[in-house]
Amino acid sequence: MVTTDSLKKELKGLDFNNPETIIHKDLDTLIEHMVDYIGSIDPELRDKLIYTTFYYIINQDYLNHQQMDYLLQTCLDPNHLFLSIGSENDDSVFTRAFSSLVVALVLGKDRKERFLSEDTVKKTIESSMKYLLEEEDTRGYVEEKGWAHSIAHGADLLDESVKHPLFDKTLASECLDTIRRCILIETAYVDEEDERLISVIISLLEKEMNENILKDWVSELSDEVTEIRASNGFSPTFFRKNTNLNQFLKALYFRLLFLERGTQTRKEIERILKANLLV
Incomplete structure (x- = not known):
């Protein structure tokens, strides 16, 4: 498994003003590694590097539809959006909260391009409500570990769900x-x-x-x-x-x-x- 230091180094080497630093990457492997560390308690890795990279590679069309579907399905699973749901004051909140942000990014992209199946979208909309109903760790900023902000991030996901054309x-x-x-x-x-x-x-x-x-x-x-x-x-x-x-x-x-x-x-x-x- 990739180490935090090597992942940091790789992500810092990406320049979103220079596509050549990205298009020759093995993005399948890179996004798997980023998902592995999506709930890292290192705020630089989790927030400034992993989330920011997801934001750019999704919105600037570096990922194909299959890769984005993989991201969505993985982030919605029990080991991510619902990891230890109901717990309070432990580090699992970072995995849940930042998984919700990635789901929101993919759902927002699908709102414009429509590549996800209807069943997947409906499952995501249901999950966005279920997550906020079950999240008990409401911390915003956590000293030394950075933003958890689970309710705000969950609200961002719910907002994307409502905006989606398949929202009933x-x-x-x-x-x-x-x-x-x-x-x-x-x-x-x-x-x-x-x-x-x-x-x-x-x-x-x-x-x-x-x-x-x-x-x-x-x-x-x-x-x-x-x-x-x-x-x-x-x-x-x-x-x-x-x-x-x-x-x-x-x-x-x-x-x-x-x-x-x-x-x-x-x-x-x-x-x-x-x-x-x-x-």
Whole structure:
């Protein structure tokens, strides 16, 4: 098996402004090695080299359709996107989070070129929701190991799923339920996870989701947090979930305002935030 040092050296030798450094590579072997180390705890190797290389070789057409299908199928398997899913505060989160980014890259490429089978795309869309529903490690930046950012990366994948032409609009409510779970988690977010989740909502609206669905969902979300306060008082659980809710609603409000969308949803958010000020 290739060592981390040799893989680093090979990846640093790639120059995306000079195709000659790439086209003569054995890309089948290279992408296998990159997948092997996709969850490395070395942030330079994982983030700056492996992910960045995947970004360029996928978007600049260095990989053929068979290679991208291989990447997708591998990153979706139990040893990657779902490796030790449900665990917290261990290094498996890096494999899950960075696998989700690679899946998003391939799905985004397929959105434009359509080379994946319909069954594969549908499986990927289902997996994007399943992943966010089951991820328990919500750390953003991890000292000495760099970004995990699992919820943000998972949101990027879910966003690509919604944008795909094979996304079924009847899944809109299921997507919103997935986002709800991410907001009402025990951890208060500090690394702009809410902004990435909101991008999914905007994509749903662009897929012509009825705005009343969003308005009602926002109202139900607020009611759920209010019920937590009624049951548990001003507990740490309430404050963390209420913090996430308020940050999310404020960010959603202004995103909708800037896009000149969601008039009724914005009015509902105003009502919720005003009510919270009176508590």
